[in-house]
Amino acid sequence: MLLKDDGTRIATRIEYATGGVARMRGLMFRRDIPNDYAMIFVFSKPGDVSVHTLFMRFPIDVIFLSRDKIIIDIARLNPWTGYRRVRDVAYFIEMNAGTGERYGLTCGSRLVFDADGT
Numbered sequence: 231m232l233l234k235d236d237g238t239r240i241a242t243r244i245e246y247a248t249g250g251v252a253r254m255r256g257l258m259f260r261r262d263i264p265n266d267y268a269m270i271f272v273f274s275k276p277g278d279v280s281v282h283t284l285f286m287r288f289p290i291d292v293i294f295l296s297r298d299k300i301i302i303d304i305a306r307l308n309p310w311t312g313y314r315r316v317r318d319v320a321y322f323i324e325m326n327a328g329t330g331e332r333y334g335l336t337c338g339s340r341l342v343f344d345a346d347g348t
Contacts, residue, residue: 231244231343232244232268232270232323232341232342232343233341233342233343234333234334234335234339234340234341234342235339235340235341235342238333239266240268240325240329240333240335240341241266241267241268241325241329242266243264243266243267243268244267244268244269244270244343245267245268245269245270246269246270246271246272247269247270247271247272248271248272253271256269256271256324257269257286257290257324258284258285258286259285259287260286260287261287261288262287262288263288263325263326265326265329267325267326268323268324268325268329269323269324269325270321270322270323270343271321271322271323271324272320272321272345273319273320273321275320276296276297276318276319276320277318277319278315278316278317278318278319279294279315279316279319279322280312280313280314280315280316281305281307281312281313281322281324282311282312282313283307283308283309283310283311283312284310285310286307286309286310287309288309288326288327289306289307289308289309289326289327290306290307290324290325290326290327291304291305291306291307291324291325291326291327291328291329291330292304292305292306292307292313292322292323292324293322293323293325293330293335293341294316294319294321294322295319295320295321295322295323295341296318296319296320297318297320298340299320299321299340299341299342299343299345300338300339300340301335301336301337301338301339301340301341302316302318302319302337303316303337304330304335304336304337306327306328306330321345323341
């Protein structure tokens with residue numbers, strides 16, 4: 231489950247992208263995702279990350295997180311676009327466009343989820 235630090239549920243259907251192929255594929259080729267869905271990308275150590283939406287069919291929100299699961303950047307991406315490199319990312323999350331706004335997610339907010347994909 232993906233929560234705001236105040237306990238508000240953001241997503242109950244979670245998919246983890248932990249391996250190289252899963253992280254590269256992300257949400258490509260899907261027609262849509264449920265409103266309560268999040269794909270969480272997990273990295274073994276923080277680093278610089280850029281995101282693209284090649285072969286995507288719908289817009290998404292991408293939330294970049296530090297090692298402490300603090301939001302360091304948020305972007306809304308349309309299909310077939312890319313986003314600049316973000317530094318020191320330990321996780322990022324892909325969700326339906328508008329999810330960040332709907333839940334009032336802002337830089338500096340903390341999210342809660344199992345980091346190991348369990």
